[in-house]
Amino acid sequence: AQKVTQAQTEISVVEKEDVTLDCVYETRDTTYYLFWYKQPPSGELVFLIRRNSFDEQNEISGRYSWNFQKSTSSFNFTITASQVVDSAVYFCALSETPRASGTYKYIFGTGTRLKVLA
Amino acid sequence: EAQVTQNPRYLITVTGKKLTVTCSQNMNHEYMSWYRQDPGLGLRQIYYSMNVEVTDKGDVPEGYKVSRKEKRNFPLILESPSPNQTSLYFCASSPNSGRARGWSDEQFFGPGTRLTVL
Numbered sequence: 001a002q003k004v005t006q007a008q009t010e011i012s013v014v015e016k017e018d019v020t021l022d023c024v025y026e027t028r029d030t031t032y033y034l035f036w037y038k039q040p041p042s043g044e045l046v047f048l049i050r051r052n053s054f055d056e057q058n059e060i061s062g063r064y065s066w067n068f069q070k071s072t073s074s075f076n077f078t079i080t081a082s083q084v085v086d087s088a089v090y091f092c093a094l095s096e097t098p099r100a101s102g103t104y105k106y107i108f109g110t111g112t113r114l115k116v117l118a
Numbered sequence: 119e120a121q122v123t124q125n126p127r128y129l130i131t132v133t134g135k136k137l138t139v140t141c142s143q144n145m146n147h148e149y150m151s152w153y154r155q156d157p158g159l160g161l162r163q164i165y166y167s168m169n170v171e172v173t174d175k176g177d178v179p180e181g182y183k184v185s186r187k188e189k190r191n192f193p194l195i196l197e198s199p200s201p202n203q204t205s206l207y208f209c210a211s212s213p214n215s216g217r218a219r220g221w222s223d224e225q226f227f228g229p230g231t232r233l234t235v236l
Contacts, residue, residue, distance in 0.1 A: 006160075035224060045161075045208060045227035091160060103166070103174045106151065106225070110160035 002027050004094050006109035013082050014117050021077040021112045023092030029053075034068065034075045035093040039111070045091075051075060082116045089113045120145045122228035124209050130234045131199055139194045139231050141209030149214040150192040151176070151225065152184065154205040161208065167192055168214065199235040207231045 003026040013019045025034065036048040049059060051068050059066045063080045079086050092109045122143045131137055143150065151166040153176075163176030167186040181203055183195040192211075196203060210225040 009158075043206075043230055045210075047224040047226075050224055093161075101174075103168050103172075105166065105174075105176055106163055107177070108153075108161035108163075110158060 002029075002094055002096055002105070002107045004092050004107050004109035006090075006092055006112050008112045009110070010113040010115065012115040012117060015084060016081050018078060018080050019082050019114065019116075021079075021090050021092075021114065023075045023077065023109060025073050025075065025092070025094045027073075027094060027096060029097040031097045033095040035095070035106075036066065036075075036077050037091045037093065037108075039089040039091065041087065048077075048090075079114075082114075084116050084118050087114055087116045120226070122209055122211050122226050124207075124228040124231050126231060127229060128232050130236065132236050133200055134198050137196050137199060137233075139196075139207060139209075139233070141192045141194065141228060142190050143192075143209075143211040143226070144190065145211060145213070145226065146189065147211035147213050147226070148189070149212040149223075149225075150186065151210045151212075152182070152192070152194045153208045153210065154178065154203075155208060155230075156205050164194070164207075199233075201235050203233065204235045205233060207233060 005024045032053045034051045038046045056068050065078045067076045089111045091111045094107045096104050098104045125140045148169045152164040153161045155161050162178045164182050165184040167173045208230050209228040212223045212225045
């Protein structure tokens with residue numbers, strides 16, 4: 001069965017600290033897709049990044065970086081020099097290979113609440 | 119403006135009184151989905167739809183119905199709401215055009231509907 005685990009329920013850091021949010025997934029599919037979404041206090045869900053299972057390149061976007069390791073089934077998210085505006089709940093998600101019917105689901109983790117203190 | 123809209127945004131109802139939460143997207147997306155968000159449980163997919171007249175169960179479909187008669191609309195129906203359906207509900211849509219090209223499109227989320235069933 002597909003599963004996404006975000007073991008860190010809540011993390012608090014002081015502004016300018018670096019922080020890593022962990023995401024571990026389980027799937028039997030050889031082709032799958034991983035995502036990170038951000039949910040700020042205002043409540044909307046904002047897409048951050050996607051990654052295909054066959055593309056293990058890490059990615060950096062400004063202060064954000066993502067480390068995808070198939071060997072450990074992890075897709076971790078690091079914020080460098082955190083800011084108060086980074087305070088949010090962050091969700092990791094997995095989407096599977098389509099079934100024979102062509103349909104596919106999304107599985108989200110339980111989220112990590114990040115609090116960045118000034 | 120490209121968006122996913124949900125109505126109502128807030129709803130308080132009583133057990134057993136049928137209700138419908140509407141969802142509409144103006145991006146011509148094929149894939150649409152409903153999620154519920156509960157503390158400690160993250161986002162869980164209720165139902166999804168690959169296209170008009172094609173719907174399938176997510177991980178928590180019990181007590182819900184959906185229909186997809188038009189591409190832009192994907193209403194969520196609670197025939198006989200119960201208190202355990204009190205939750206924050208999100209509708210999402212996605213182009214579903216990337217899979218053939220080796221990636222999975224991100225989902226665009228609506229603003230959420232906070233439902234309380236007394």
